[in-house]
Amino acid sequence: MAPTTLITALMIYYGYVATRGRFWYFGIDLEAMDLTVQELILYGTETIWLPLAAVLLLILAFAGIHMLHLRLIESGSRPRLLRAAGAVTLAGGVALIVRAAVGVVVPEVAREESAGVTPLSLSMGALLAAYGGYVLVKSWNRPRWVNILAILATSGLIMAGAVWATNSFAWAFGVGRAVSITQRLEAYPEVVIDTAERLEILAGPVRMQPLPGPKGRKLKYRYRGMRLLTEAGGRLFLVPGRWTSSSGTLVLPYNADIRIQFLPLP
Structure with missing residues:
Protein backbone atom coordinates (compact mmCIF):
# COMPACT_ATOMS: atom_id res chain seq x y z
CA MET A 1 0.00 0.00 0.00
CA ALA A 2 1.40 3.40 -1.03
CA PRO A 3 2.07 5.88 1.81
CA THR A 4 -0.40 8.40 0.35
CA THR A 5 -3.12 5.73 0.21
CA LEU A 6 -2.44 4.74 3.83
CA ILE A 7 -2.51 8.37 5.02
CA THR A 8 -5.75 9.01 3.12
CA ALA A 9 -7.35 5.90 4.65
CA LEU A 10 -6.25 7.00 8.13
CA MET A 11 -7.67 10.48 7.59
CA ILE A 12 -11.01 9.03 6.50
CA TYR A 13 -11.20 6.61 9.42
CA TYR A 14 -10.05 8.95 12.17
CA GLY A 15 -12.01 11.80 10.64
CA TYR A 16 -15.05 9.54 10.89
CA VAL A 17 -14.36 8.65 14.54
CA ALA A 18 -13.62 12.25 15.59
CA THR A 19 -16.61 13.63 13.68
CA ARG A 20 -18.87 10.99 15.19
CA GLY A 21 -17.70 11.99 18.67
CA ARG A 22 -18.16 15.70 17.89
CA PHE A 23 -21.75 15.45 16.71
CA TRP A 24 -22.66 12.72 19.20
CA TYR A 25 -22.12 15.40 21.87
CA PHE A 26 -24.91 17.43 20.22
CA GLY A 27 -27.19 14.39 19.99
CA ILE A 28 -26.70 13.89 16.24
CA ASP A 29 -26.15 10.46 14.70
CA LEU A 30 -23.40 10.86 12.11
CA GLU A 31 -25.08 8.36 9.80
CA ALA A 32 -28.01 10.78 9.45
CA MET A 33 -25.78 13.60 8.21
CA ASP A 34 -24.77 12.02 4.87
CA LEU A 35 -21.27 13.48 4.94
CA THR A 36 -19.17 12.94 1.82
CA VAL A 37 -15.76 11.25 1.81
CA GLN A 38 -14.15 14.63 1.12
CA GLU A 39 -15.80 16.11 4.23
CA LEU A 40 -14.57 13.21 6.37
CA ILE A 41 -11.05 13.71 5.02
CA LEU A 42 -11.23 17.41 5.95
CA TYR A 43 -12.34 16.52 9.45
CA GLY A 44 -9.58 13.91 9.58
CA THR A 45 -6.83 16.41 8.82
CA GLU A 46 -7.26 18.07 12.21
CA THR A 47 -7.20 14.69 13.97
CA ILE A 48 -4.34 12.74 12.45
CA TRP A 49 -1.42 15.15 12.75
CA LEU A 50 -0.94 15.13 16.53
CA PRO A 51 -0.76 11.32 16.92
CA LEU A 52 1.35 11.10 13.76
CA ALA A 53 3.81 13.64 15.18
CA ALA A 54 3.89 11.73 18.48
CA VAL A 55 4.72 8.47 16.67
CA LEU A 56 7.51 10.11 14.66
CA LEU A 57 9.01 11.65 17.80
CA LEU A 58 8.86 8.25 19.51
CA ILE A 59 10.66 6.64 16.57
CA LEU A 60 13.39 9.30 16.71
CA ALA A 61 13.82 8.82 20.47
CA PHE A 62 13.97 5.04 20.13
CA ALA A 63 16.50 5.30 17.27
CA GLY A 64 18.71 7.55 19.40
CA ILE A 65 18.56 5.17 22.38
CA HIS A 66 19.33 2.18 20.15
CA MET A 67 22.36 3.94 18.58
CA LEU A 68 23.70 4.70 22.07
CA HIS A 69 23.17 1.09 23.06
CA LEU A 70 25.06 -0.20 19.99
CA ARG A 71 27.92 2.19 20.67
CA LEU A 72 28.27 0.93 24.23
CA ILE A 73 28.26 -2.67 22.99
CA GLU A 74 30.98 -1.95 20.40
CA SER A 75 33.17 -0.19 22.96
CA GLY A 76 32.75 -3.05 25.46
CA SER A 77 32.40 -0.59 28.30
CA ARG A 78 29.92 -0.54 31.17
CA PRO A 79 28.43 -4.02 30.74
CA ARG A 80 26.78 -3.81 34.15
CA LEU A 81 25.10 -0.56 33.20
CA LEU A 82 23.74 -2.19 30.03
CA ARG A 83 22.39 -5.16 31.96
CA ALA A 84 20.82 -2.90 34.58
CA ALA A 85 19.24 -0.73 31.88
CA GLY A 86 17.91 -3.85 30.15
CA ALA A 87 16.43 -5.18 33.39
CA VAL A 88 14.77 -1.84 34.24
CA THR A 89 13.38 -1.53 30.70
CA LEU A 90 12.04 -5.08 30.79
CA ALA A 91 10.43 -4.54 34.20
CA GLY A 92 8.86 -1.26 33.05
CA GLY A 93 7.48 -2.96 29.96
CA VAL A 94 5.98 -5.80 31.97
CA ALA A 95 4.42 -3.30 34.40
CA LEU A 96 2.82 -1.42 31.51
CA ILE A 97 1.47 -4.65 30.01
CA VAL A 98 -0.05 -5.54 33.38
CA ARG A 99 -1.60 -2.07 33.52
CA ALA A 100 -3.06 -2.59 30.03
CA ALA A 101 -4.45 -5.98 31.09
CA VAL A 102 -6.13 -4.35 34.10
CA GLY A 103 -7.70 -1.75 31.81
CA VAL A 104 -9.07 -4.50 29.56
CA VAL A 105 -10.34 -6.79 32.31
CA VAL A 106 -11.75 -4.12 34.64
CA PRO A 107 -14.23 -1.94 32.69
CA GLU A 108 -14.38 0.72 35.43
CA VAL A 109 -10.68 1.48 34.95
CA ALA A 110 -11.04 2.03 31.21
CA ARG A 111 -14.11 4.25 31.69
CA GLU A 112 -12.45 6.56 34.22
CA GLU A 113 -8.97 6.85 32.70
CA SER A 114 -7.77 9.53 30.32
CA ALA A 115 -8.12 8.80 26.61
CA GLY A 116 -5.65 6.22 25.33
CA VAL A 117 -4.03 5.18 28.63
CA THR A 118 -4.80 1.45 28.36
CA PRO A 119 -3.90 1.04 24.65
CA LEU A 120 -0.76 3.16 25.01
CA SER A 121 0.25 1.01 27.99
CA LEU A 122 -0.12 -2.04 25.75
CA SER A 123 1.96 -0.58 22.90
CA MET A 124 4.70 0.93 25.04
CA GLY A 125 4.76 -2.07 27.34
CA ALA A 126 5.30 -4.46 24.44
CA LEU A 127 8.01 -2.23 22.98
CA LEU A 128 9.88 -1.76 26.27
CA ALA A 129 9.58 -5.42 27.31
CA ALA A 130 10.85 -6.62 23.92
CA TYR A 131 13.76 -4.18 23.87
CA GLY A 132 14.68 -4.84 27.49
CA GLY A 133 14.67 -8.57 26.79
CA TYR A 134 16.81 -7.98 23.69
CA VAL A 135 19.39 -6.06 25.73
CA LEU A 136 19.55 -8.78 28.39
CA VAL A 137 19.82 -11.81 26.08
CA LYS A 138 21.70 -10.27 23.15
CA SER A 139 24.48 -12.82 23.60
CA TRP A 140 22.12 -15.82 23.63
CA ASN A 141 22.28 -17.75 20.34
CA ARG A 142 18.56 -18.06 19.65
CA PRO A 143 17.00 -20.03 16.78
CA ARG A 144 15.91 -17.89 13.84
CA TRP A 145 12.24 -18.80 14.28
CA VAL A 146 12.31 -17.50 17.86
CA ASN A 147 13.52 -14.11 16.66
CA ILE A 148 10.89 -13.98 13.92
CA LEU A 149 8.11 -14.98 16.30
CA ALA A 150 9.20 -12.38 18.88
CA ILE A 151 9.33 -9.63 16.24
CA LEU A 152 5.90 -10.53 14.86
CA ALA A 153 4.28 -10.73 18.29
CA THR A 154 5.82 -7.45 19.45
CA SER A 155 4.93 -5.66 16.22
CA GLY A 156 1.35 -6.95 16.42
CA LEU A 157 0.92 -5.74 20.01
CA ILE A 158 2.44 -2.35 19.20
CA MET A 159 0.21 -1.86 16.15
CA ALA A 160 -2.94 -3.03 17.96
CA GLY A 161 -2.29 -0.70 20.87
CA ALA A 162 -1.38 2.21 18.57
CA VAL A 163 -4.55 1.89 16.49
CA TRP A 164 -6.65 1.47 19.62
CA ALA A 165 -5.03 4.50 21.27
CA THR A 166 -5.43 6.70 18.21
CA ASN A 167 -9.06 5.62 17.90
CA SER A 168 -9.62 6.59 21.54
CA PHE A 169 -7.80 9.88 20.99
CA ALA A 170 -9.86 10.67 17.88
CA TRP A 171 -13.14 10.20 19.79
CA ALA A 172 -11.90 12.30 22.72
CA PHE A 173 -10.65 14.94 20.27
CA GLY A 174 -14.07 15.10 18.62
CA VAL A 175 -15.90 15.46 21.93
CA GLY A 176 -13.38 18.09 23.02
CA ARG A 177 -14.01 20.05 19.83
CA ALA A 178 -17.75 19.93 20.54
CA VAL A 179 -17.24 21.28 24.06
CA SER A 180 -15.05 24.04 22.62
CA ILE A 181 -17.79 24.95 20.13
CA THR A 182 -20.39 25.31 22.88
CA GLN A 183 -18.08 27.69 24.74
CA ARG A 184 -17.67 30.06 21.78
Whole structure:
Protein backbone atom coordinates (compact mmCIF):
# COMPACT_ATOMS: atom_id res chain seq x y z
CA MET A 1 0.00 0.00 0.00
CA ALA A 2 1.40 3.40 -1.03
CA PRO A 3 2.07 5.88 1.81
CA THR A 4 -0.40 8.40 0.35
CA THR A 5 -3.12 5.73 0.21
CA LEU A 6 -2.44 4.74 3.83
CA ILE A 7 -2.51 8.37 5.02
CA THR A 8 -5.75 9.01 3.12
CA ALA A 9 -7.35 5.90 4.65
CA LEU A 10 -6.25 7.00 8.13
CA MET A 11 -7.67 10.48 7.59
CA ILE A 12 -11.01 9.03 6.50
CA TYR A 13 -11.20 6.61 9.42
CA TYR A 14 -10.05 8.95 12.17
CA GLY A 15 -12.01 11.80 10.64
CA TYR A 16 -15.05 9.54 10.89
CA VAL A 17 -14.36 8.65 14.54
CA ALA A 18 -13.62 12.25 15.59
CA THR A 19 -16.61 13.63 13.68
CA ARG A 20 -18.87 10.99 15.19
CA GLY A 21 -17.70 11.99 18.67
CA ARG A 22 -18.16 15.70 17.89
CA PHE A 23 -21.75 15.45 16.71
CA TRP A 24 -22.66 12.72 19.20
CA TYR A 25 -22.12 15.40 21.87
CA PHE A 26 -24.91 17.43 20.22
CA GLY A 27 -27.19 14.39 19.99
CA ILE A 28 -26.70 13.89 16.24
CA ASP A 29 -26.15 10.46 14.70
CA LEU A 30 -23.40 10.86 12.11
CA GLU A 31 -25.08 8.36 9.80
CA ALA A 32 -28.01 10.78 9.45
CA MET A 33 -25.78 13.60 8.21
CA ASP A 34 -24.77 12.02 4.87
CA LEU A 35 -21.27 13.48 4.94
CA THR A 36 -19.17 12.94 1.82
CA VAL A 37 -15.76 11.25 1.81
CA GLN A 38 -14.15 14.63 1.12
CA GLU A 39 -15.80 16.11 4.23
CA LEU A 40 -14.57 13.21 6.37
CA ILE A 41 -11.05 13.71 5.02
CA LEU A 42 -11.23 17.41 5.95
CA TYR A 43 -12.34 16.52 9.45
CA GLY A 44 -9.58 13.91 9.58
CA THR A 45 -6.83 16.41 8.82
CA GLU A 46 -7.26 18.07 12.21
CA THR A 47 -7.20 14.69 13.97
CA ILE A 48 -4.34 12.74 12.45
CA TRP A 49 -1.42 15.15 12.75
CA LEU A 50 -0.94 15.13 16.53
CA PRO A 51 -0.76 11.32 16.92
CA LEU A 52 1.35 11.10 13.76
CA ALA A 53 3.81 13.64 15.18
CA ALA A 54 3.89 11.73 18.48
CA VAL A 55 4.72 8.47 16.67
CA LEU A 56 7.51 10.11 14.66
CA LEU A 57 9.01 11.65 17.80
CA LEU A 58 8.86 8.25 19.51
CA ILE A 59 10.66 6.64 16.57
CA LEU A 60 13.39 9.30 16.71
CA ALA A 61 13.82 8.82 20.47
CA PHE A 62 13.97 5.04 20.13
CA ALA A 63 16.50 5.30 17.27
CA GLY A 64 18.71 7.55 19.40
CA ILE A 65 18.56 5.17 22.38
CA HIS A 66 19.33 2.18 20.15
CA MET A 67 22.36 3.94 18.58
CA LEU A 68 23.70 4.70 22.07
CA HIS A 69 23.17 1.09 23.06
CA LEU A 70 25.06 -0.20 19.99
CA ARG A 71 27.92 2.19 20.67
CA LEU A 72 28.27 0.93 24.23
CA ILE A 73 28.26 -2.67 22.99
CA GLU A 74 30.98 -1.95 20.40
CA SER A 75 33.17 -0.19 22.96
CA GLY A 76 32.75 -3.05 25.46
CA SER A 77 32.40 -0.59 28.30
CA ARG A 78 29.92 -0.54 31.17
CA PRO A 79 28.43 -4.02 30.74
CA ARG A 80 26.78 -3.81 34.15
CA LEU A 81 25.10 -0.56 33.20
CA LEU A 82 23.74 -2.19 30.03
CA ARG A 83 22.39 -5.16 31.96
CA ALA A 84 20.82 -2.90 34.58
CA ALA A 85 19.24 -0.73 31.88
CA GLY A 86 17.91 -3.85 30.15
CA ALA A 87 16.43 -5.18 33.39
CA VAL A 88 14.77 -1.84 34.24
CA THR A 89 13.38 -1.53 30.70
CA LEU A 90 12.04 -5.08 30.79
CA ALA A 91 10.43 -4.54 34.20
CA GLY A 92 8.86 -1.26 33.05
CA GLY A 93 7.48 -2.96 29.96
CA VAL A 94 5.98 -5.80 31.97
CA ALA A 95 4.42 -3.30 34.40
CA LEU A 96 2.82 -1.42 31.51
CA ILE A 97 1.47 -4.65 30.01
CA VAL A 98 -0.05 -5.54 33.38
CA ARG A 99 -1.60 -2.07 33.52
CA ALA A 100 -3.06 -2.59 30.03
CA ALA A 101 -4.45 -5.98 31.09
CA VAL A 102 -6.13 -4.35 34.10
CA GLY A 103 -7.70 -1.75 31.81
CA VAL A 104 -9.07 -4.50 29.56
CA VAL A 105 -10.34 -6.79 32.31
CA VAL A 106 -11.75 -4.12 34.64
CA PRO A 107 -14.23 -1.94 32.69
CA GLU A 108 -14.38 0.72 35.43
CA VAL A 109 -10.68 1.48 34.95
CA ALA A 110 -11.04 2.03 31.21
CA ARG A 111 -14.11 4.25 31.69
CA GLU A 112 -12.45 6.56 34.22
CA GLU A 113 -8.97 6.85 32.70
CA SER A 114 -7.77 9.53 30.32
CA ALA A 115 -8.12 8.80 26.61
CA GLY A 116 -5.65 6.22 25.33
CA VAL A 117 -4.03 5.18 28.63
CA THR A 118 -4.80 1.45 28.36
CA PRO A 119 -3.90 1.04 24.65
CA LEU A 120 -0.76 3.16 25.01
CA SER A 121 0.25 1.01 27.99
CA LEU A 122 -0.12 -2.04 25.75
CA SER A 123 1.96 -0.58 22.90
CA MET A 124 4.70 0.93 25.04
CA GLY A 125 4.76 -2.07 27.34
CA ALA A 126 5.30 -4.46 24.44
CA LEU A 127 8.01 -2.23 22.98
CA LEU A 128 9.88 -1.76 26.27
CA ALA A 129 9.58 -5.42 27.31
CA ALA A 130 10.85 -6.62 23.92
CA TYR A 131 13.76 -4.18 23.87
CA GLY A 132 14.68 -4.84 27.49
CA GLY A 133 14.67 -8.57 26.79
CA TYR A 134 16.81 -7.98 23.69
CA VAL A 135 19.39 -6.06 25.73
CA LEU A 136 19.55 -8.78 28.39
CA VAL A 137 19.82 -11.81 26.08
CA LYS A 138 21.70 -10.27 23.15
CA SER A 139 24.48 -12.82 23.60
CA TRP A 140 22.12 -15.82 23.63
CA ASN A 141 22.28 -17.75 20.34
CA ARG A 142 18.56 -18.06 19.65
CA PRO A 143 17.00 -20.03 16.78
CA ARG A 144 15.91 -17.89 13.84
CA TRP A 145 12.24 -18.80 14.28
CA VAL A 146 12.31 -17.50 17.86
CA ASN A 147 13.52 -14.11 16.66
CA ILE A 148 10.89 -13.98 13.92
CA LEU A 149 8.11 -14.98 16.30
CA ALA A 150 9.20 -12.38 18.88
CA ILE A 151 9.33 -9.63 16.24
CA LEU A 152 5.90 -10.53 14.86
CA ALA A 153 4.28 -10.73 18.29
CA THR A 154 5.82 -7.45 19.45
CA SER A 155 4.93 -5.66 16.22
CA GLY A 156 1.35 -6.95 16.42
CA LEU A 157 0.92 -5.74 20.01
CA ILE A 158 2.44 -2.35 19.20
CA MET A 159 0.21 -1.86 16.15
CA ALA A 160 -2.94 -3.03 17.96
CA GLY A 161 -2.29 -0.70 20.87
CA ALA A 162 -1.38 2.21 18.57
CA VAL A 163 -4.55 1.89 16.49
CA TRP A 164 -6.65 1.47 19.62
CA ALA A 165 -5.03 4.50 21.27
CA THR A 166 -5.43 6.70 18.21
CA ASN A 167 -9.06 5.62 17.90
CA SER A 168 -9.62 6.59 21.54
CA PHE A 169 -7.80 9.88 20.99
CA ALA A 170 -9.86 10.67 17.88
CA TRP A 171 -13.14 10.20 19.79
CA ALA A 172 -11.90 12.30 22.72
CA PHE A 173 -10.65 14.94 20.27
CA GLY A 174 -14.07 15.10 18.62
CA VAL A 175 -15.90 15.46 21.93
CA GLY A 176 -13.38 18.09 23.02
CA ARG A 177 -14.01 20.05 19.83
CA ALA A 178 -17.75 19.93 20.54
CA VAL A 179 -17.24 21.28 24.06
CA SER A 180 -15.05 24.04 22.62
CA ILE A 181 -17.79 24.95 20.13
CA THR A 182 -20.39 25.31 22.88
CA GLN A 183 -18.08 27.69 24.74
CA ARG A 184 -17.67 30.06 21.78
CA LEU A 185 -20.94 29.92 19.89
CA GLU A 186 -20.85 33.71 19.58
CA ALA A 187 -18.14 33.18 16.94
CA TYR A 188 -20.58 31.24 14.74
CA PRO A 189 -23.02 32.96 12.35
CA GLU A 190 -26.44 33.77 13.77
CA VAL A 191 -29.30 32.40 11.69
CA VAL A 192 -32.68 34.08 11.26
CA ILE A 193 -35.37 31.57 10.26
CA ASP A 194 -38.77 32.38 8.77
CA THR A 195 -41.12 29.41 8.75
CA ALA A 196 -44.64 28.49 7.73
CA GLU A 197 -45.17 26.33 10.84
CA ARG A 198 -44.18 26.81 14.46
CA LEU A 199 -40.92 25.10 15.47
CA GLU A 200 -40.42 23.08 18.63
CA ILE A 201 -37.28 24.51 20.24
CA LEU A 202 -36.27 22.44 23.27
CA ALA A 203 -34.34 25.06 25.22
CA GLY A 204 -32.14 28.11 24.86
CA PRO A 205 -32.42 31.85 24.23
CA VAL A 206 -34.37 31.53 20.97
CA ARG A 207 -36.91 34.26 20.26
CA MET A 208 -40.03 33.80 18.11
CA GLN A 209 -42.19 36.58 16.71
CA PRO A 210 -45.11 36.49 14.29
CA LEU A 211 -44.37 38.01 10.91
CA PRO A 212 -46.66 40.91 9.95
CA GLY A 213 -48.31 40.80 6.58
CA PRO A 214 -51.47 39.93 4.71
CA LYS A 215 -53.62 37.07 5.86
CA GLY A 216 -52.75 33.81 4.20
CA ARG A 217 -49.08 34.59 3.67
CA LYS A 218 -46.92 31.48 3.60
CA LEU A 219 -44.17 32.38 6.07
CA LYS A 220 -45.70 33.36 9.41
CA TYR A 221 -43.05 32.99 12.14
CA ARG A 222 -39.54 34.36 12.64
CA TYR A 223 -36.97 32.76 14.96
CA ARG A 224 -33.78 34.41 16.14
CA GLY A 225 -31.00 33.30 18.45
CA MET A 226 -29.93 30.14 16.60
CA ARG A 227 -26.34 29.46 15.54
CA LEU A 228 -25.17 27.42 12.58
CA LEU A 229 -23.39 24.26 13.72
CA THR A 230 -22.83 22.79 10.26
CA GLU A 231 -24.50 22.07 6.91
CA ALA A 232 -24.64 18.57 5.46
CA GLY A 233 -26.84 16.64 3.10
CA GLY A 234 -28.86 19.71 2.10
CA ARG A 235 -29.83 20.45 5.70
CA LEU A 236 -28.85 22.98 8.34
CA PHE A 237 -27.92 21.80 11.82
CA LEU A 238 -28.68 24.62 14.25
CA VAL A 239 -28.16 25.06 17.99
CA PRO A 240 -29.26 27.82 20.39
CA GLY A 241 -26.78 30.62 21.07
CA ARG A 242 -26.36 29.36 24.64
CA TRP A 243 -26.28 25.61 24.39
CA THR A 244 -26.82 23.09 27.19
CA SER A 245 -27.27 19.34 27.16
CA SER A 246 -31.05 19.87 27.19
CA SER A 247 -31.03 22.24 24.21
CA GLY A 248 -30.96 19.68 21.44
CA THR A 249 -30.11 20.35 17.81
CA LEU A 250 -32.58 21.69 15.25
CA VAL A 251 -32.35 20.19 11.76
CA LEU A 252 -33.93 22.14 8.92
CA PRO A 253 -34.00 21.14 5.24
CA TYR A 254 -33.66 23.61 2.41
CA ASN A 255 -37.14 23.95 0.94
CA ALA A 256 -39.84 26.51 0.16
CA ASP A 257 -41.34 26.26 3.67
CA ILE A 258 -38.48 28.18 5.29
CA ARG A 259 -36.41 31.28 4.58
CA ILE A 260 -32.94 31.60 6.09
CA GLN A 261 -30.82 34.68 6.68
CA PHE A 262 -27.26 34.67 7.99
CA LEU A 263 -26.31 37.67 10.06
CA PRO A 264 -22.72 38.99 9.96
CA LEU A 265 -20.68 38.61 13.10
CA PRO A 266 -20.48 41.75 15.28
